Amino acid sequence: MTIGVPKEIKIGETRVSMTPSLCRRCVALGARVLVQKSAGIVAGFSDAEYRAAGATTVGEAAKIWRAADLILKVKEPLPAEYDLLQTGQAIFTYLHLAAGPDLAQVLMKKSILGIAYETVEGSDGSFPLLKPMSQIAGRLSIQIGAYFLQSQHGGSGVLLGGIPGTMPGHVVVVGAGNSGAHAVQMAAGMGARVTVLDLDTNKLEQLDQEYRGRVVTLMSNPANIEHEVADADLLIGAVLIPAAKAPTVVTKKTVARMRPGSVIVDIAIDQGGCIESIRPTSHEKPVYREHGVIHYAVPNMPALVGRTSTLGLTQATEPYVAMLVRKGIERALLEHRGLQRGVNTEGGKIVYPAVAKALGLG
Ligand SMILES: NC(=O)c1ccc[n+]([C@@H]2O[C@H](COP(=O)([O-])OP(=O)(O)OC[C@H]3O[C@@H](n4cnc5c(N)ncnc54)[C@H](O)[C@@H]3O)[C@@H](O)[C@H]2O)c1
Numbered sequence: 114m115t116i117g118v119p120k121e122i123k124i125g126e127t128r129v130s131m132t133p134s135l136c137r138r139c140v141a142l143g144a145r146v147l148v149q150k151s152a153g154i155v156a157g158f159s160d161a162e163y164r165a166a167g168a169t170t171v172g173e174a175a176k177i178w179r180a181a182d183l184i185l186k187v188k189e190p191l192p193a194e195y196d197l198l199q200t201g202q203a204i205f206t207y208l209h210l211a212a213g214p215d216l217a218q219v220l221m222k223k224s225i226l227g228i229a230y231e232t233v234e235g236s237d238g239s240f241p242l243l244k245p246m247s248q249i250a251g252r253l254s255i256q257i258g259a260y261f262l263q264s265q266h267g268g269s270g271v272l273l274g275g276i277p278g279t280m281p282g283h284v285v286v287v288g289a290g291n292s293g294a295h296a297v298q299m300a301a302g303m304g305a306r307v308t309v310l311d312l313d314t315n316k317l318e319q320l321d322q323e324y325r326g327r328v329v330t331l332m333s334n335p336a337n338i339e340h341e342v343a344d345a346d347l348l349i350g351a352v353l354i355p356a357a358k359a360p361t362v363v364t365k366k367t368v369a370r371m372r373p374g375s376v377i378v379d380i381a382i383d384q385g386g387c388i389e390s391i392r393p394t395s396h397e398k399p400v401y402r403e404h405g406v407i408h409y410a411v412p413n414m415p416a417l418v419g420r421t422s423t424l425g426l427t428q429a430t431e432p433y434v435a436m437l438v439r440k441g442i443e444r445a446l447l448e449h450r451g452l453q454r455g456v457n458t459e460g461g462k463i464v465y466p467a468v469a470k471a472l473g474l475g
Pocket residue numbers: 243244246247248250287288289290291292293310311312313316333351352353354359360362379380381382383384411412413414415
């Protein structure tokens with residue numbers, strides 16, 4: 114099997130889909146690996162390291178796409194890559210097809226076997242290839258919030274941890290899942306006052322036990338949300354309803370009651386965001402101000418820490434990539450139900466029902 118690792122071309126993207134260590138494993142299992150030159154450079158992996166791990170480094174992306182049976186990527190193929198996809202080829206990456214009707218058409222037209230990281234399932238029904246990026250986004254959300262709270266960045270000038278004799282900053286986290294729990298951990302670690310709200314009482318119980326009263330847990334309902342958000346220095350949006358658009362949990366009216374210079378980081382922006390006043394931003398222009406409140410909503414936050422994100426992503430993908438090499442793509446999909454759940458497109462069709470439904474094809 115030939116695995117192709119193209120350099121990511123999305124603006125601000127710094128991750129790479131394969132580390133030299135994963136490359137070494139694939140080569141040992143019998144794969145030929147083609148890595149585009151400088152694909153790993155921003156994440157701290159040199160071309161020489163890939164070559165030492167047994168890869169061939171190639172200058173031109175087109176040569177990799179043409180030769181590969183399996184394309185391993187991080188982000189979905191962008192329009193500039195559509196022509197590079199080879200009919201019948203397999204691709205393993207984040208696809209997010211429910212939000213990408215044009216890409217879905219291309220994958221169907223070219224009969225691409227599209228295996229989406231985001232729908233690969235663990236034996237407990239969890240999404241193991243989404244989890245590490247949510248953890249990173251959750252942890253990052255607090256350091257990003259702390260940065261924009263600083264006076265010279267337009268913020269209210271609140272230090273999240275405060276100092277003795279002053280009130281620490283108030284961090285309100287809506288959603289206590291993977292990203293929310295990691296935001297709570299960072300905020301509590303910095304000495305902030307932390308309130309976390311969720312609909313799932315089990316999640317709240319877990320956090321209550323873990324922090325033993327250091328963190329306030331509250332049921333997510335309009336009254337609690339309005340009361341807490343109005344007092345927040347930093348609001349984190351971290352809700353998810355799997356395979357659906359994020360619900361609006363915080364209204365514009367509530368945002369307007371926040372103190373001027375307070376900050377919102379809506380991690381859920383990749384699913385449309387859970388704050389009514391939010392719209393997507395980019396690494397080039399990450400914030401805007403509305404109702405006097407700084408809004409941050411970058412859909413690919415993990416690219417800010419390309420090294421950690423690459424290591425986190427590839428440690429999660431490694432068992433699946435190794436399985437695809439060892440067994441061959443067809444057998445691996447037949448024998449592993451969780452990996453099979455990753456298949457979104459096959460034989461010219463969308464085969465993942467929720468994605469087909471979202472695209473009006475189900
Ligand atoms: N912006 C980025 O770069 C980035 C990176 C990674 C993940 N994400 C996104 O972050 C979001 C959260 O992901 P996750 O892995 O933490 O999800 P998760 O499933 O682990 O957690 C989501 C939580 O939201 C809760 N929830 C649902 N509705 C709620 C409501 N009305 N009020 C309060 N809580 C509610 C659920 O009970 C659950 O605990 C997703 O949209 C994910 O795609 C974004």
